[in-house]
Amino acid sequence: MFFLGYDVGSSSVKATLFDGESGRVVARATSPEGEEMPIHAPRPGWAEQDPAMWWDHLVKATHRLWGDYSGAAEKVGGIGISYQMHGLVLVDDAGEVLRPAIIWCDSRAVETGEEAFRRIGPEKALRHLLNSPGNFTAAKLAWVKQHEPAIYRKAKKFLLPGDYIAFRMTGEKTTTITGLSEGIFWDFLENDVAAMVLEALDLDPNLIPTVVPVFGEQGRLREEAAAVLGVPSGVAVSYRAGDQPNNAWSLNVLEPGEVAATAGTSGVVYGVSDTAAYDTLSRVNTFVHVNHAPAKPRYGVLLCINGTGILNAWLRRTLFDGAVDYDEMNRQALAVPPGAEGLTILPFGNGAERILRNADPGARIGGLNFNVHGRGHLLRAAQEGIAFSFRYGLEIMGEAGIDSRVIRAGMANMFLSPLFRQVLATSSGVTIELYDTDGAQGAALGAALGTRFYASPSECFRNLERKGITEPDPSLKPLYDEVYGRWLEELERMTEEL
Numbered sequence: 001m002f003f004l005g006y007d008v009g010s011s012s013v014k015a016t017l018f019d020g021e022s023g024r025v026v027a028r029a030t031s032p033e034g035e036e037m038p039i040h041a042p043r044p045g046w047a048e049q050d051p052a053m054w055w056d057h058l059v060k061a062t063h064r065l066w067g068d069y070s071g072a073a074e075k076v077g078g079i080g081i082s083y084q085m086h087g088l089v090l091v092d093d094a095g096e097v098l099r100p101a102i103i104w105c106d107s108r109a110v111e112t113g114e115e116a117f118r119r120i121g122p123e124k125a126l127r128h129l130l131n132s133p134g135n136f137t138a139a140k141l142a143w144v145k146q147h148e149p150a151i152y153r154k155a156k157k158f159l160l161p162g163d164y165i166a167f168r169m170t171g172e173k174t175t176t177i178t179g180l181s182e183g184i185f186w187d188f189l190e191n192d193v194a195a196m197v198l199e200a201l202d203l204d205p206n207l208i209p210t211v212v213p214v215f216g217e218q219g220r221l222r223e224e225a226a227a228v229l230g231v232p233s234g235v236a237v238s239y240r241a242g243d244q245p246n247n248a249w250s251l252n253v254l255e256p257g258e259v260a261a262t263a264g265t266s267g268v269v270y271g272v273s274d275t276a277a278y279d280t281l282s283r284v285n286t287f288v289h290v291n292h293a294p295a296k297p298r299y300g301v302l303l304c305i306n307g308t309g310i311l312n313a314w315l316r317r318t319l320f321d322g323a324v325d326y327d328e329m330n331r332q333a334l335a336v337p338p339g340a341e342g343l344t345i346l347p348f349g350n351g352a353e354r355i356l357r358n359a360d361p362g363a364r365i366g367g368l369n370f371n372v373h374g375r376g377h378l379l380r381a382a383q384e385g386i387a388f389s390f391r392y393g394l395e396i397m398g399e400a401g402i403d404s405r406v407i408r409a410g411m412a413n414m415f416l417s418p419l420f421r422q423v424l425a426t427s428s429g430v431t432i433e434l435y436d437t438d439g440a441q442g443a444a445l446g447a448a449l450g451t452r453f454y455a456s457p458s459e460c461f462r463n464l465e466r467k468g469i470t471e472p473d474p475s476l477k478p479l480y481d482e483v484y485g486r487w488l489e490e491l492e493r494m495t496e497e498l
Contacts, residue, residue, distance in 0.1 A: 001020045001021065001075055001076075001077040001453060002017055002018060002019055002020065002026075002072045002075050002076050002077065003017075003018045003020055003076065003077060003078050003079070003080065003444040003445075003447040003448045003451075003453070004016070004017060004018075004062070004065075004076055004078075004079045004080070004231070004444060004447065005018060005079075005080045005081075005082070005439075005440040005441055005442065005443030005444025005445070005446070005447060006058055006061075006079070006080070006081050006082065006165065006440055006443055007082040007083075007243065007246070007438065007439035007440040007442075007443060008054050008058065008081065008082065008083040008084060008161055008162065008165055009083075009084050009243065009264070009265070009439075010037065010039060010047075010049065010084045010103055010104065010105070010265060011036040011037055011264070011265050012030050012031060012032060012036060012037060012057065013030070013031050013037075013054060013057040013058045013060075013061050014028070014029070014030050014061065014438065014439065014440040015028070015029045015030070015031075015058070015061035015062055015064070015065050015440055016028050016065075016438070016440035016441045016443070016444045017065045017069060017072060017444075018441065018444035018445065018448065019072075020077070020448050020453050020454070023462060023463040024463065025441055025444075026069055026072070027065045027066075027067060027068075027069050027072075028065075028440070029061040029062070029064035029065045030061060031057040031058070031060040031061040031064065032057060032060075036313070037049065037053060037054075037057065039103070039105075040100065043108075045106070045107035045108060045351060045352070045360055046102075046106050046107070046108050047102070047103050047104075047105045047106040047107075047351060048100035048101060048102060048103065048106065049100060049101050049103055050097075050100055050101070051089050051097050051100075051101050051161070051164050052097065054161065054164070054165060055164075055165065055168050058165065059228055059229060062229050062230065062231075063230065066230065073230045073231055073232075074232060076231045076232070076235050077235065077236075077447075077448075077451055077453060078235065078236050078237075078238040078239070078447035078448060078450060078451040078453070079169065079221065079231075079235060079236070079237045079238065079239075079447055080237075080238065080239035080240070080442075080443030080444050080445070080446040080447030080448075080450065081162045081165050081166055081237065081239065081240045081241075081443055082162065082240075082241060082242070082243050082246035082247075082439040082440065082442060082443040083160065083161040083162030083165060083240075083241075083242060083243060084103060084104050084161050084242075084243055085104055085160070085161075085182050085242035085243055085244060086103075086104040086135075086136050086137055086140075086160075086182055086183065086242075087101050087102060087103045087104055087137065087160060087161040088101060088102045088137050088140040088141055088144070088158060088160075089101045089158065089159040089160070089161060089163070089164040090141075090144065090151060090152075090154075090155040090157075090158055090159075091155070091156060091157055091159060091164075091167070091173065092154050092155065092156050093156040095167060095171070095173070097164075098151045098154055098155060099144070099148065099151050101161065101164075102140045102143075102144075103161070104266075105265075105266070105306050105350050105351035106135075106140070106351065107135060107351045107352035107358075107360050108140070108143055109135050109136075109139035109140045109142065109143040110134070110135045110139075110352050110358045110360075112133075112139045112140075112142050112143050112146070112201070113132060113133035113134040113135055113136065113138075113139035113184075113358075114132070114133075114134075114358070116133040116138075116139065116142070116197065116200040116201050117132040117133055117134075119200040120133075120196050120197070120200050122280075124196070125196070126278045126280065126282075127189060128187045128188060128189045128190070128194065128196060129184055129186070129187065129188065129194060129196075129197065130188055130276055130277070130278040130285070130286040130287075130299075131184055131278065131282050131285045131286065132184075132282040133184045133197060133200075133201070134184070134282055134285075134354065134358060135352055135354075135358055136182065136183055136184040137158070137160065137182070137183030137184065137185070138183050138184045138185055138197050138201060138203070139184070139201070141158050141201070141203055141207070142201035142202070142203060145201075145202070145203065155207060156173070156207070157173040157207055157208075157209050158207050158208070158209070159173060159175070159209060160175060160179045160182070160183065160242075162179070162240050162241070162242065163175045163179065163209060163240075166218060166219060166237050166240055168225060169219070169221050169222070169225045169237055170218070170219025170220060170221065170222060170225075170237055171219070171222045172210070172218075172219040173209045173210065174209050174210045174211070174212045174218055174219065175208070175209040175210070175211060175212070176211065176212060176213065176214050176218075176240055176241070177211060177214070177288050177292070178214055178241055178242065178245055178287060178288045178289070178290060178292070179240070179241075179242065180193065180208070180211070180288075181287040181288040182242050182287050184197060185197060185198075185208065186288065188276050188288075191294060193205065193208060212240075213450075214239065214240060214241055214290050214446075214450075215238065215239055215290070215446060215449050215450040216238060216450050217236045217237075217238055217450070217451075218236070218237045218238065218239075218240060218450075219236070219237050220233075220234050220235065220236055220237070221233050221234060221235040221236075221237070236447075236450070236451055237447075238446070238447045238449075238450030238451045239443060239446030239447045239449065239450040240446075241290050241443075241446065242287075243262075243439055244260075244262065244268050244270045244300070244302055244304075245270070245287065245289055245290045245300050246290070246439050246442050246443060246446070247260050247262050247268070247270065247410070247439055247442065248260040248270045248272065248289070248290075248300060249290050249291075249442050249445070249446060250410065250437045250438065250439060250441055250442025250443075250445065251408040251409070251410065251435055251437060251442075251464075252408075252457065252460075252461040252464055253270070253272055253408055254272060254289070254290075254291050254298065254457060255272060255298075256272055256273050256274045256275075256298075257271075257272070257273075257403065258271070258272050258408070259271040259272070259402065259404045259406065259407050259408065260407070260408050260409065261390075261407045261408070261409045261415075261432075262409065262410070262412075262413065262415075263308050263309055263386065263390075263409075263413050263414030263415055263420070264308075264309045264412070264413040264414070265308070265309050265310045265313070265350070266304055266305060266306045266307070266308055266309070266310070266350065267304070267305040267308030267309070267386065267389065267390060267414070268302060268303060268304050268305070269302075269303040269390065269393060269394060269397060269404060269407065270300050270301070270302050270303070271300070271301045271397060271402035271404060272289055272298055272299070272300060272301075273286075273298075273299050273300075273301055273401065273402065274296075274297055274298060274299070275297075275299070275401065276297065276299055277299075277301070277400055277401050278400070279396065279399065279400045281357055282354065282357075283303075283354055283355045283356075283357060283393075283396050284301055284302060284303045284354070284355070284393070284396055284397055284400050284402075285301070285302050285304070285354065286299050286300070286301050286302070286400075287299065287300050287302060288300070290446070291457070301397060301400055301401075301402050303355065303393040303394070303396065303397050304354055304355075305347070305348075305353065305355060305386075305389045305390065305393060306348070306350040306351050306352070306353055307347040307348045307349045307350040307351075307353070307363060307389075308347060308386045308389065308390075308414060309386075309413050309414050310349075310350050311345070311347040311349065311350075311363065311382050311385070311386060312326065312329070312382060312383070312386070312414065314349075315329070315378060315379060315382055316329060319375050319378065319379075326416070326417070329379050330379075330383075330417045330418070330419055332375060332376040332379050333376060333379035333380040333382075333383055333417075333419055334380075334418070334419050335376050336376040336377050336379070336380040338380075338384075338423075338476065338479050338480065338483060339384075339479070339482070339483040339486075340373070340377045340378075340380040340381040340384065341369075341372055341373065341377060342367040342369065342372070342486075343365070343366070343367050343368060343369075343373050343377045343378070343380075343381040344365070344366040344367055344381055344384075344385060344486060344487050344490050345363065345364070345365050345366075345378070345381040345382050345384075345385035346361075346363055346364040346366070346385055346389075346487070346490060346491055346494060347363055347382065347385050347386050347389055348360075348361055348362065348363055348364075348389070349362050349363030355389075355392065355393050355396060356495065356498075359495070359498050361494050361495070361497075361498055364490065364494055365378075365381075366490040367486075367490075380419070383414075383417060383419050383420045383423065384423050384483065384487070385487060386414065386420065387420055387423035387424040387427060387428075388423075388427065388483075388484050388487045388488075390424055390428065391424070391427050391428040391484060392488070392491070394428050394430070404428075404430055405429075405430060405431065406430065406431045406432075406433060407430050407431070407432050407433070408433045408435060409432060409433070409434055409435070410434070410435055410436070410437050410438050410439075411434050411435065411436050411437075411467060411468070412438055415432070415434060418470075421470040422470060422473065422476075423480060425470045425471060425472045425473070426472045426473045426476045426477055426480050427477075427480040427481070427484055428472075429472050429477075430472070431469065431470070431471050431472070432469065432470040433466050433468075433469050434466065434467050434468035434469070434470075435464060435465070435466055435467060436465070436467050437464060445460045445461070448460060
């Protein structure tokens with residue numbers, strides 16, 4: 001039996017065909033290839049995408065999977081979905097999308113969330129929600145109600161991006177508890193939908209979709225979707241989770257003290273805890289993890305840095321017009337000494353940053369000398385700046401009780417760069433373990449568990465192997481501490497201006 005796994009990001013859609021019998025991936029595909037899906041910014045700080053675009057690229061990626069495995073399509077036994085978190089898709093009674101999706105890096109609802117935080121009361125909100133409403137899905141929905149009332153009146157349900165993909169497959173408007181928690185719709189003390197958030201934002205509770213389990217049947221593939229995908233109708237969608245809980249799942253990060261990380265468009269460190277803790281400033285956020293149960297609680301403490309890999313992608317477009325690959329950029333960066341001869345880059349140019357208390361300062365280049373610095377310096381300073389933003393966030397996570405001594409990551413994006421790994425490991429004092437897995441593979445494994453083809457997580461991960469390890473380099477630690485200190489001074493100057 002085969003399982004389909006999808007990772008629906010803001011840059012691309014990845015698809016995986018997983019053979020449950022062998023426990024191996026037999027095919028992978030990405031759409032679009034060689035480019036990224038566009039993000040529309042009607043105003044500074046806004047970020048929108050057409051949900052139909054996600055579905056179109058999911059279909060294209062699925063067709064690319066079949067190739068030499070066309071016979072596998074008839075043997076698909078389950079579908080899993082991973083998706084970009086915190087987005088907002090509004091649909092009417094017929095399921096038609098009413099406006100472009102407001103996605104994760106959109107900053108328009110910051111003030112709306114902060115006002116709700118004040119109405120609820122900070123102490124009560126943090127005890128019950130473990131977060132401020134901030135710039136999450138609930139605040140985005142309230143923004144639509146305030147600024148686009150005609151659209152709000154037409155809305156039948158709000159959906160997260162993964163909920164929308166599941167709806168396109170099954171025709172059912174559903175979500176999960178993990179999804180409600182990421183949107184700040186979940187009351188951790190009451191173990192129920194957060195009535196206080198709905199009241200503070202004056203939102204209609206009928207807009208909340210039906211709740212289904214993370215692992216288990218969430219609906220079955222309807223004939224229209226099955227025909228488009230080339231899969232038999234009636235196949236169960238049996239797993240769904242946001243990209244960061246799913247990334248942790250794909251790395252078998254399920255127990256307290258275990259930590260996962262990604263560094264794609266944004267950068268994330270995600271630590272698992274059995275304690276419902278929170279950061280009083282909401283710089284890191286706590287959500288329901290995929291294996292949470294009332295009798296055995298599991299929470300994911302998430303550090304998110306919006307501006308990470310997107311900085312590297314911007315440099316590739318701007319400096320090279322996309323004509324060189326990231327391996328060549330890494331080689332040029334490695335040719336420059338640590339510290340980039342005084343050049344520093346703050347990578348905060350992709351919307352409001354939670355670790356900066358929802359400020360949106362933009363990126364900053366400091367210490368630029370026209371007689372000294374060239375492309376290689378910019379490339380090195382960018383990777384160091386991204387690694388230092390991780391270190392800064394890890395220090396905040398430490399205050400929230402997450403001790404990040406070992407970080408597991410997939411072999412993808414910034415973690416493919418030896419320079420980035422070494423700066424992060426040495427500067428932060430962490431060991432980085434690399435595994436050959438990704439979000440789409442994790443979603444396929446989730447589908448296999450959700451259909452009970454696999455009986456337990458341990459069975460799912462029997463073939464998960466560590467492919468590499470990066471240890472801190474004590475000889476470079478003093479140097480990187482000095483460079484980090486200079487970077488931190490630049491950050492403090494920037495925040496004082498906000």
